Amino acid sequence: MANVQFENLFKNYGDVKAVEDFNLKIADGEFIVLVGPSGCGKSTTLRMIAGLEDITAGNIYIDDSLINKVHPKDRDIAMVFQNYALYPHLSVKDNISFGLRAQKLPKMEVENRVLEASETLGLQGLLSRRPGELSGGQKQRVAMGRAIVRNPKVFLFDEPLSNLDAKLRHKMRAEMKKLHKQVGTTTIYVTHDQIEAMTLADRIVIMKDGVIEQVGTPNEVYKKPNNIFVASFIGTPAMNFFEGKVKSCSKSLTTITLKDQKEIKLTSNIFEKDQDIIFGIRPEDISVNLDKKGKMKDSIEIDAVISVIEPMGHETIVICDSNYGELTGKVESSHTLKENMNVKLIIKEEKIYQFDKMSEKNLLL
Amino acid sequence: MSSNVHMIERLEKINPKKVIIWTLLFIGSIIMVTPIIFMVSMSFKTGQEVYIFSLFPEKATFDNYLFVLKESKFLYWGLNSLWVATFSTLSVLFFDSLVGYTLAKYNFRGREIVFIAILSTLMIPTEMLIIPWYMMSREFGWIDTYWGIAFPGLMTGFGTFLMRQFFMSLPDELIEAARIDGWSEFAIWWKIAMPLVIPALSALAIFHFLGNWTAFLWPLIITNDPDMYTIPVGLASFNGENETNWEIVMTASCLATIPTLFVFIILQKYIIKGIMLAGLKG
Ligand SMILES: Nc1ncnc2c1ncn2[C@@H]1O[C@H](COP(=O)(O)OP(=O)(O)O)[C@@H](O)[C@H]1O
Ligand SMILES: [Mg+2]
Numbered sequence: 001m002a003n004v005q006f007e008n009l010f011k012n013y014g015d016v017k018a019v020e021d022f023n024l025k026i027a028d029g030e031f032i033v034l035v036g037p038s039g040c041g042k043s044t045t046l047r048m049i050a051g052l053e054d055i056t057a058g059n060i061y062i063d064d065s066l067i068n069k070v071h072p073k074d075r076d077i078a079m080v081f082q083n084y085a086l087y088p089h090l091s092v093k094d095n096i097s098f099g100l101r102a103q104k105l106p107k108m109e110v111e112n113r114v115l116e117a118s119e120t121l122g123l124q125g126l127l128s129r130r131p132g133e134l135s136g137g138q139k140q141r142v143a144m145g146r147a148i149v150r151n152p153k154v155f156l157f158d159e160p161l162s163n164l165d166a167k168l169r170h171k172m173r174a175e176m177k178k179l180h181k182q183v184g185t186t187t188i189y190v191t192h193d194q195i196e197a198m199t200l201a202d203r204i205v206i207m208k209d210g211v212i213e214q215v216g217t218p219n220e221v222y223k224k225p226n227n228i229f230v231a232s233f234i235g236t237p238a239m240n241f242f243e244g245k246v247k248s249c250s251k252s253l254t255t256i257t258l259k260d261q262k263e264i265k266l267t268s269n270i271f272e273k274d275q276d277i278i279f280g281i282r283p284e285d286i287s288v289n290l291d292k293k294g295k296m297k298d299s300i301e302i303d304a305v306i307s308v309i310e311p312m313g314h315e316t317i318v319i320c321d322s323n324y325g326e327l328t329g330k331v332e333s334s335h336t337l338k339e340n341m342n343v344k345l346i347i348k349e350e351k352i353y354q355f356d357k358m359s360e361k362n363l364l365l
Numbered sequence: 366m367s368s369n370v371h372m373i374e375r376l377e378k379i380n381p382k383k384v385i386i387w388t389l390l391f392i393g394s395i396i397m398v399t400p401i402i403f404m405v406s407m408s409f410k411t412g413q414e415v416y417i418f419s420l421f422p423e424k425a426t427f428d429n430y431l432f433v434l435k436e437s438k439f440l441y442w443g444l445n446s447l448w449v450a451t452f453s454t455l456s457v458l459f460f461d462s463l464v465g466y467t468l469a470k471y472n473f474r475g476r477e478i479v480f481i482a483i484l485s486t487l488m489i490p491t492e493m494l495i496i497p498w499y500m501m502s503r504e505f506g507w508i509d510t511y512w513g514i515a516f517p518g519l520m521t522g523f524g525t526f527l528m529r530q531f532f533m534s535l536p537d538e539l540i541e542a543a544r545i546d547g548w549s550e551f552a553i554w555w556k557i558a559m560p561l562v563i564p565a566l567s568a569l570a571i572f573h574f575l576g577n578w579t580a581f582l583w584p585l586i587i588t589n590d591p592d593m594y595t596i597p598v599g600l601a602s603f604n605g606e607n608e609t610n611w612e613i614v615m616t617a618s619c620l621a622t623i624p625t626l627f628v629f630i631i632l633q634k635y636i637i638k639g640i641m642l643a644g645l646k647g
Contacts, residue, residue, distance in 0.1 A: 052541050073547035085538035089560040099546035146542075 002063035002076075002153035002186055003028045004049065009058035011044050011210075018044040020210040022058070031180050031187045035197035036207035036233070042190040045207075046156050049188065050079050062153060073102070078147035079156040082163065084139045086131040086146075092118075093127040096145045117149040120179070137168045144176075148183060157189040161196065173199060194234050198222070206230050228360040231280050231353060237317055239280045242324035243357065246275045260323040264300050266349060270363050277363075280353035286329035288318050288337060289344045300352075302327070302345040309339055320345060401622075408616040415611050429616035439617055441592055442599035447624060449515045449584075449595060450577035456519040457573045458566055464520070465528025466554050470540060480529070486522035491582065499586055513587045514595065518577055524569050531565040532558060567635035574628050578621075596621045 009022035019041040026032050034042040047053040049060055051072035060067055067075050078099075086095050093114055100110045118124050121141045131139055140160060147155055161169045161176075177200055180187055191197055197204050198218045206213045206221060206229075214226040225231035231239050244256040247263065254266045256277060271277070288306075304320035304327060311333060318329045318337055327345060337343070354363045407415055408429055410422040433439045468480050498517055507513030535558060543553040559566070581597040588594055594602065600621070603614045 050541075050545060052544070072541075072545045077545065079542070079545055081538045081542065083536065083538060085536065085542040087539060087543075087557055098543070098548075102547035102552075146546075150546075 003061075004154060004186060004188065005059075005061040005064075006045075007059040007061070009045070009048065009060065010056045011041070011048060011053065012056045017210050019048070022210075022212060024205060024212070024215065026186060026188065029184045029186055031177075031189065031200060031202045032205060033189045033191060033197040033201035033203075034205045034207060035191055035194055036213075038192050040207045041210040042192075042207060043158055044210075046079075046158050046188060046190050049075075049154070050077055050156055051075055076153040077156055078150050078152040078154075080143045080147050080158065080160045082159040084131075084143040084160075084163075086139055086142055088131050091128050091130060092123060092134070092142050092145075095131065095142055096123075096127075096149050099146065099150050113149050113151075114145075117145045120148065120182070121145050136164050137172065140164060140172060144179070148179070148185075151185075153186065155185050155187040155189075157187065159191055160189075162191070162193070169196075176200060195236065198234070204234075206233060224362070224365060225353070226362055226365065228278060228280070228355050231355070231362070235282055237283045237328045237330065239282050239353070240286070240327045241278050241280050241355075242327075244277045244279060246271045246273055246277060249273055258324065262323075266352075266354075267298075270354075276357035278355040278357050278360075280355060281327075281347050281351060283317070283328045283330040285347065285351035286327065286331075287346045288320070288329045288331050289346055290337075290341070296346060298349045300347045300349065302347070304343055304345050306337060306339050306341045306343060309337060404615050404618055407612055408619045410612050412610065412612055429612050430620075433613060433616045433620065437599075437603075437613075437617070438591055438594070439596075439599060439620065442594045442596045443620070443624075445511070445514075445593060446578055446595040446597075446621075449511055450574050452511070453515045453518045453577050454570050454574045456515075457521055457524050458570055460520045461524030461569065462528040462532075462559065462562065462566065463554065464525045465530075466532045466558055468525070469529045469532035470535070470537070470558075483522045483525050487526070491517075495583060495586060498583070502587060507587070509588055509590045509593045511593075514584050514593075517583060518573070518580075521573065524573065527569055528562065528565060531562045535561055563635050567632040571629060571632050575625055578625055 004024075004026040006022050006024045009019055010017075011019040022041075022045060024032075034045060036042055044053060048055050049062075051067070051070065055068050062075060062077070087098065090098065096117060097110050097114045100113060105113075114127075115124075118127060121144055123138070123141055123145055126134065126138060126142075131142065134142065140163075143160065161172050164172060173196060180200075189200060201218055203215060203217055204221050205215050208229055214221055214230045216224070221230055221234050225234065228241070232241070242259065244258050244264070247255045247257045249255070249269060249271050251269055252267055254268060254271050256264050256266065256271075258264065302322050302324065304322035306318055307321050307326075308317075308319040310317035310319070314333055316331055316333045316337070318331060320327050320329065320343065322345065329345060331337070355361060356363055402420070406420055406422060409425040409427070411424065411426055411428070414422060414424075464483070468476060468483075494517070502508055502513045502516075507516070539557055539561075540553055543557045544550075548556065579597060580595070581601070584595040585598045585601070588598060591599075591602065596617070600614055600617055603610060603617065
């Protein structure tokens with residue numbers, strides 16, 4: 001068990017800046033998820049912790065000791081690769097015990113530890129098989145077994161579930177969480193899937209182009225995104241955005257002109273005159289109404305036409321065309337909504353995110 | 366009933382393209398096999414009968430075999446050949462794959478230059494190297510020694526190239542996983558990389574062993590003592606100045622083929638068995 005710390009970490013591949021000024025403190029036992037679109041430097045960061053990649057600049061500490069120059073085998077980490085990297089010519093048992101045998105542990109101890117790990121992961125019946133004779137989920141378990149049997153200070157996972165089908169991925173996600181509860185080892189987990197990140201993480205690190213955009217608990221990054229990128233990356237379906245311009249602002253009332261010259265008034269004074277604003281609203285905060293009720297207090301009303309309906313069981317995704325572009329709502333399925341219907345989208349003012357168009361920063365923070 | 370279905374399926378499968386391919390292959394194999402059949406046939410003929418064109422000897426005899434095995438030095442030569450070819454093949458398997466692995470999986474300055482230099486040795490014909498090899502051997506006293514016969518083939522550019530290509534297709538993650546698991550670089554090569562390229566190693570072993578087994582020019586030059594001859598050199602020594610006893614040459618050739626058959630039979634199953642990437646991906 002250990003804490004992990006990054007100080008001004010940089011990684012360049014020639015001219016490509018894969019990781020830029022990465023700073024983070026990971027507490028002992030924490031489950032940290034690095035998430036971001038493909039190519040944003042997640043794997044590179046993980047591989048620098050593992051010692052598989054040289055560090056261009058900066059420091060990494062495990063358990064408060066600097067490990068920049070420490071050989072991978074002496075860092076006391078275990079890594080699970082996206083393609084599992086099981087040794088094809090070795091049995092499951094030998095795959096799991098391969099690292100222990102390198103440490104020249106007594107035979108009995110190796111045996112016991114392998115048994116223990118295979119019990120934890122339900123691999124008992126598979127120990128004599130070769131990786132080629134395993135299903136995707138079983139391979140994934142073996143890869144996990146190889147990691148936990150070493151009882152390392154830190155687990156590193158690089159998209160370990162992305163080769164599984166959706167159902168299995170869900171199941172393994174839950175097992176992953178359970179396992180972490182059981183062993184409590186500090187875990188750094190890389191994924192491009194924000195749902196995985198939200199469900200697994202104690203804290204999420206959202207990256208883009210090698211830079212950390214935000215660090216926070218799942219709740220924080222969902223409720224208080226630092227900027228437009230984080231807001232659009234977290235949550236499915238993604239947040240809706242539409243533009244506005246500040247027409248006038250007084251102490252307690254700001255008037256903002258939308259694209260179709262409609263004006264809305266907000267009771268806040270965080271704006272400057274003529275500032276370009278981007279509003280964000282999550283699909284789950286849009287209510288789709290058929291009847292033309294009178295205007296509700298502190299809310300915006302948008303006329304729209306339903307273009308697509310995506311039923312998902314107890315919820316339905318409603319995609320609408322409006323003067324502000326495409327807006328997506330998520331509603332309960334009891335609605336009798338049909339495609340091509342005219343509807344009113346009602347948005348509570350308090351649910352609206354407000355970003356500066358220039359800096360893309362969240363103005364409400 | 367079911368056999369009828371099979372018949373119909375078979376008939377449907379016959380198409381002109383296949384007929385042509387099969388015909389060509391058949392002709393090809395006849396051309397390849399005929400000399401071998403005559404070799405075997407002649408080894409059972411008597412001296413007088415050798416020049417009669419017939420597939421089956423009128424009176425089959427084992428005398429040739431007795432002569433080759435008992436009266437000539439064939440068994441010496443066979444052991445010489447076996448020893449040199451085996452030693453040389455093991456050496457090539459070890460060093461070529463070690464160098465090939467290094468070129469494929471490590472990034473170091475000058476890697477490309479080293480690779481191109483090794484590759485360019487493929488373009489130099491053996492005949493050109495024989496004089497420097499010979500002078501070197503004379504200097505070091507390697508004439509009429511096993512080492513002298515074997516040393517030019519202990520590492521080959523071709524084998525290095527072949528092994529590099531195979532190692533390049535090994536996923537880096539396997540090596541990285543083993544590195545994290547705590548094994549030394551040499552152990553990773555030996556325990557992880559090598560077992561996964563067994564098909565390539567088998568192919569290389571067959572090529573190299575056969576090449577060595579049939580090598581003629583260099584062993585002829587480096588050996589003077591008939592006790593040190595390899596089989597091809599020994600076979601050539603059956604050619605007298607005035608006449609050649611073809612039945613003896615053919616008999617010795619038949620015997621010389623047997624070990625190569627064994628090598629091929631033992632190793633070919635590893636070539637076919639591709640376990641390469643079975644452990645990766647879901
Ligand atoms: N070995 C490498 N050589 C050159 N560029 C690389 C190498 N590895 C990664 N990169 C680049 O670094 C960036 C980050 O890559 P990576 O960390 O693999 O992204 P992620 O895992 O987030 O998808 C990408 O632009 C990628 O092209
Ligand atoms: Mg990656």
